[in-house]
Amino acid sequence: MYSVVQPNGWVALKLPSDTTKVLQVIPNTTISLGKYGSFPSNLIIHRPYHLTYELEDKREGESFCRIRVVPASELYADIFAEEETAAACSTPADDSDRIISATDGVEYSLVDPDSGTVVARSNREIIDDSARQTLTMEEIEELKRDGTGAGKEIIAKLLLSHTALDQKTSFSLAKYKLLKTKKYIRRFQVLPLDVPLLGKYMLEEKDASRVLDMRDEMIGLVGCWANVHYGGEDVLLEGPAAGDDEATEKERFQQLKEEVKPMTGRWLVIDDTSGFLVAAMAERMGILYKEEKDVNDEEASTDAKMDEKDDVHAAEEYPSEGTKAENGEEMTKSAGEQVHHRPRSHDFQVPFSQTNTITVLHAANQPNLSFLTYYGFDIQNPNHPPHPLVNHLLTLTWLQLLHPETDASYSTLPPSVSATQLAAMKPNRRGTYHRKRRRFARTRHIVDSARAGNFSGLAVASTMDNISILQHALPLLAGGAPIAVYSPTLEPLVELADCFSVPRRSAWMNPETAPPETVGKTAAELERWEGNDDFPLNPTLVLGASIQTSRARRWQVLPGRTHPTMTDRGGAEGYVLTGWRARPAEGRVEARGKHTAKRRKVEDRGASESAAATPLSDGMQVS
């Protein structure tokens, strides 16, 4: 993650109204915050994150508003004053009359630090704000137009001209001030658009269903239970030896397949959250953000160019982030040039690392990973500028996984011509030739390595039937690999967990009840069990299937007014099913345990029921 705001990078601006604005910081533009005003984007580029700024009034002779960093002491001035007041009058005798009726759960603060004690009065009298406000609409509009003191002046005026101000209790007064502050204060905070913030933004302000209502708690659980972490240093396959000529081409196809030796540190992801889950996993594996260039080094190297046209400069330096139309042309051009300058590797050289990778299985022809564009990665771009995901993200369709021979891009051999013919080609046709061959090698590698399995973990957040996903994904997992399946609702996970229930496992192991097709098959053969009505999945392949949910409850912490917030987001709760890929022993395995019938009789119905149905309950072991 960058330490300062990058030109053409994405940031989130938090406004006083508690809304978040997500935008790309294009240099030399004006960023408008709507009613709060506007400022030049250059004022936040290469500045730190998390600072709170205040829009200043335009200086004379300048066409733009400058911004000022608001120190924390100023942000918390009201609270400090209140704390000091509380410390000064140590006997809270007059508290009895206070009625706290905070229905909206906002943080409110006291107004006047100078007056010391504020006389507390109950707010049983209902105050109609508009009726008591003596400033007319026109006057307020005029004040807004003047826009002095970053909105503080108008707030002060509004408070002073409120006729019933002295009738307000300290709490309602604080609330009134907060209300007006949120409306008029011209402040904002610049936040990095990382995965937690993107999730929060999608969930609370945009379309929660696009990320399947996945809250921070759930991302944390899925990431941990799927044991997603940095998978080791990149290992690249050796390219074909120099001077590899056409005669060896056929062997080369074969080689492509053979050299797949599945390594550890590879995760399988099924993602119907437009790439949000992939982004979260990539963040955990350290392949989401580009490595930060030292701002100073960069400055030294580019200073010479500084006097040239600024636009070009920016586009060249950050080609990947220039997704806006203007920069697009230059971007592809510069990327294309780069490729030319580099000594071209063999077409069949696989660009992917063999470890620390994410393999995404997708249902449509193309994967939907649109959220990755916020991190400068575009899956559709064939000549992608450097980005860690380029060599670590492998995507394939379900068709390619299950029936690769029917997929044209896998089964159709690429064109192959002699070196002399190639030299005679027009440059753009030659480019196409190489591109086709490279794409073929990539597809081959992705499909072959995925089919070879041995994945270190599985993370699922899908709208598809989880049972059908696991039927094909389970055989691909290494033994002991963790599984985490997220679902916004409980029911699909309950069905899935039931596939691995103890009674079902016992029935599977019992020759009398087991499906006749399974009799006499080895454990390895049964891994690919295609499922039937009684046993949708091989119930012995998953160990310790269990469902959980988490919820973070937010609190307001203020001196003397600490309590949970009154409202929170509703909607889908979100659940995670976790388990491990087991490797069942060959043949029938008898369970051991003391089946104490006597004890069972004494227990109540609920307990005996759980003994029958809990996965591996304590009293007994059931195979």
Added chain:
Amino acid sequence: MAADTIKRVSPFLDSGPHTTPGTLAIVALSRDNLIPVYLQDSKGAHDGYAEGVVVNTRYGSFPHSTLLNVPWGSQIRASNVDTGSRGRKRKRPEGDAGDAAGEVNREDAAANAVKQAATASSGFVHILPPTPELWTASLPHRTQVVYTPDYSYVLHRIRARPGTRIIEAGSGSGSFTHASARAVYNGYPRDGSERKGKVFSFEYHETRFEKMKNEILGHGLDGLVQLTHRDVYKDGFLVDGESPEAESIFLDLPAPWQALPHLSRSRPQTAEFAADGEKPWVSPLNPKKSAYICTFSPCIEQVTKTVSAMRRLGWVNIEMVEIANRRLQVFRDRVGLHIPTERGANLTPANVGEAVARLAEIEERFKEHSKASRSGGNSSTPTAAMDVDTNGDVMADANGAPYKIWKEGRLITKGEPEVKTHTSYLVFAVLPREWSAEEEEAAFKRWPCGGEEKVIGSLNKQARREEKIRIHGGKNKDTKKKVEKDVEAESKEAAAEA
């Protein structure tokens, strides 16, 4: 040098394809019954066992030889191990062995041949590679443990990612240490100077510190976790006088507000810090990045004090949450008279229909019975046959087809018998990096203002119109349409804002 640098990666980070001697493995008896075992390749009989080192569980005995060099996740059958005739010195009743949740024996083995373990007729376990989750569920308790629902959320919120330097105080039972080591791991540093993700863990309690130290070493996490025995309230967070340059902080301390001043970017303006004013202030934080913090306190009073201290020390975006985690159990609710007698089934009517049918049947039987007694016959008429329920043991339904107990009944979920309702309050906050006037000036010079060409973000009516006119010259038809659309959108927006 080569021997030193080629270090084995911790089994927590890369467990390899199968179990190997000398590493940690988790023996899974059941979902909540996990035993951490350091696998040993024993050379001879051990502690009276001819098979070498043996793990004894309630589901049988498992010599390490049967657990070694098998793929992870394997189901392992129990072995017939002579537990009776070995040395009588530590006799214990066999029935209790299970309650002790298994026992691992590691004493020096005699140097004779290991007996080949004979497979038992029943009993099994699964063997799993260690992960922070499994370790947390099985670890030896020393203090209150930070469980997975809490640490997964915390690590996500404090942005512990590969390459992050994280401060943790106190180490406690080590669950958070393991989880954070996995989160920040981006390779072992090749030498002292290479900067990699690292956990700087501080523990006040000496015994706990020693135990943790051994654990970290045994788990191959040294180099990734730097453990320091320290009272952080008094002595702060520097390691050998040098800054850890941390970006993330997790404080699991009784009084976080006493440790907070040490986590400042410049010298705090209090008496105790002013005292050693001659020494230059070294901040334990990364000077280039925002620092994310989380404190973990069970009591609300602690939170109030912590938050107040944070505000005064310049932390922003302060937020307090608590995590409620629930685990759900899945059952099949089998209710009904049509269900064969079996354990767990509720032999009451499933619906009104069944209830009525049963009542009618009883009524009928009663009538017949009274008729029979009136007629003087005392013999057992067909009633006896009717009394015999479909079956008890065979498990077949009325038609004789096998009764599929695993499919019968409604799927339901329930919470666990006991729930954790409160772990601790989590206070999150961020400390932005310092930004000097000189830096601001340099940045302003590099990115001069005044030459703005267009407007982005939310536009007000006038700005948007000007923008359109500037781009399209306000002439062609398309533009007009677009402008109209924009005006529409605007009026909506305006309405929404109002």
